[in-house]
Amino acid sequence: MMLRRVPILVVSVVSIATLEIGLPSMASAYVALMAGQRARGLNGTFNNVPVLHSNQPEIVTGPGILVNTAKGSAIAAETNRPLRNPAYTFNGEFGVHMHHKYYPDDKRKMGGRRDRGLLTLALIASNPGRQPVTLRFDKGSVKNSFEAPYLPNNLMGVKPLGKRPWNTGPGDATAVQMLRQELDRKLKPSITIPAGGKAIVVSTVLPARGIANGLLHGRSDGPFTMAVVAAEETNDPRRLISVLNSGRLAPGRIYLNRIRDIQLGRVFSRVAGVALGDTYNASIQHDLRQGPLHVPLTSTARHNFGTRDVQVNPLSTRMADSALNNVGTYGVRYDVTLNLSGSGAHQLVMSHPVVSGKKQFTAFRGSLRIETMEGYREIHVGLRSGESLALADLNLIPGQTNPVKLSLVYPADATPGHLLSVVPVQQLAMLRRREIQLEEARKRLDSKKDRTVSPNALPPVIQAQPQTFNPPTLPRIEPTVQMAPLRSPIMSPVTTPRYQEAIQNQQEWLLEMQGR
Incomplete structure (x- = not known):
């Protein structure tokens, strides 16, 4: 079988495996949930409130x-x-x-x-x-x-936020x-x-x-x-x-001896100066019948998910050993509204890219507020690099706009480059299944210490599973005094031809691999 015949969705599986078992990676940074799909820029705006940053x-x-x-x-x-x-x-x-x-x-x-x-x-x-x-x-x-x-x-993970x-x-x-x-x-x-x-x-x-x-x-x-x-x-x-x-x-x-490197963008340093902007506002419309939505919640020149939408507010003045701009955006409030069209069960997901050559690290630990027509909730999120976490279940009502507003104040010690997605529930469940299969494959390879792994070898393929998705629902978040109750979403299948074709291609590939 020629690797070029493998669908894009499956190529992303191979690239994850190569990272996990130490073989040459096929991408320097990516989000597996977005494999074969494109992100859109939020193209929001910062206000002009001056903020003193003391972090360097x-x-x-x-x-x-x-x-x-x-x-x-x-x-x-x-x-x-x-x-x-x-x-x-x-x-x-x-x-x-x-x-x-x-x-x-x-x-x-x-x-x-x-x-x-x-x-x-x-x-x-x-x-x-x-x-x-x-x-x-x-x-x-x-x-x-x-x-x-x-x-x-x-x-x-994702947990309810206490008082x-x-x-x-x-x-x-x-x-x-x-x-x-x-x-x-x-x-x-x-x-x-x-x-x-x-x-x-x-x-x-x-x-x-x-x-x-x-x-x-x-x-x-x-x-x-x-x-x-x-x-x-x-x-x-x-x-x-x-x-x-x-x-x-x-x-x-x-960083006093690396001023030139800072000026050339070789090192980031940290911020000591005055940045313009303490709030970032963005609003976007998307029809989920045309496919899932992916947008950069926070982005940098390196991690903007192919959108060229870099959310960096400028520095009005800075010390010589400070970063050139406020890439970290610590303390900035983000208010992002997603105006969604479509129907059925979807999930709001937050991801951070895998970066080849680096160990997994905590990429975000902070709190978010999610508001829909059903009410609002506050959650705490602990996200590692390379992870995708479901923040909320969404039950979209057909024939109308379904607004979803996410707000957060960007916390210190987070690493920018976060992707916000709205996907069918099956898409995240499918990713979870692949992750389990790859982890089992990695354990099998590790157990065979006397066996040399060829750089071109693919990990063992687990028995193909039937086309039935039973994704685990998120823990129910009990409303606080300030929170309106949220209804449990009704799970319904997604029938977009593009998505079904990707699933069919993956099953055919798995069956072909088993016959080798």
Whole structure:
């Protein structure tokens, strides 16, 4: 049998197998669920709200300034030379995102038998004018990994989101409160900066080996600048402000010797500067009678699924060792509306591509809100690279538009390049069956250690299964006080000729392989 005769749907199966058993891969990155199908661009838009991002350096090893939007410069600990500030004056609506880890240079502070060192991260607002400026906050949260621990073994897959989901890690914990448009009770709703003065907006004490994340949205009645500083073993406001006045940057800036690589796009670095945009809106119409829908929920130049739709908001100003743009879009709220035509049982699916040569990793751990005509639900999603997870069952009513709205605040520590799909229930069930077959084939090959696998060999084929799909339904998500009940979808077969032809081709290929 010539490999060129194998249908596209089956070629994707072979490529998955080659990755799993270590043979030469046939693609550098792909989503198996989309095999033989095309994605459409969302082509949404960012707003123009300026957001201070403090994420470079991500790992802080000692005290100093992390980012400062006042005019001027600060001395880098690594080079003892000045590094220009990403100057920006805020006035009106604004946002803040900060995400840092603390790994002190002094290993005695790392914990274990000794007490852990403590690092205070503080957001400081400065008023250069002659009149007081008041900042008012309508939503925001600051959490560290000891307040909101991440429990990796319990949080993979799709699960209902509780009222206080503080066991999902600090990045997701803050994003949840932003998604719900809440202001954490520990944060002040307003702060007034005296003329020519400074004020601590928020602060959190971070033990060594911990992670802190903060997201804020507010509005000012006058011009001001912002800075994020780190101070060891103190939470005294005067000492925090003295760190800002010292004019010295915190150590940990590992990209200072790779400025040229950043400029040429060879390395990404992380963001230290001001990005324009805290919300991304997109709406698309699709007739599922013409085939499944695939759109990039988050995308990069590398992972846009062939659409050339790259969702990156620009930086207005940045530090020299910062990324060139806000590829991570951490803290950005996504509101995506899918206006669907069609009928019967479908599933809303989220995927992340397989990347050849890389081990599987956690590509997303965050929370989403899904709204349909039947109500809405909040879920937590733990997604690994190469996975496709069903987020919701959809029962489409024929003869009308069925809107599905998905909202999320993009959490820190996620890896952009996520695909959002609406597919017939059979399509995901078929993918699950292939994954089981390939895993069994891999185990068979592993058990034959004394046998050499030819680079051109195909994995053993499991006995062909009859054309009957009984996909497992998603766990029922019980409505909370804020949630309208959702009806269980009615499962109905999909009869598109294109899909049935792909199934028939696959069965013929399997039967032919068995006769070899």
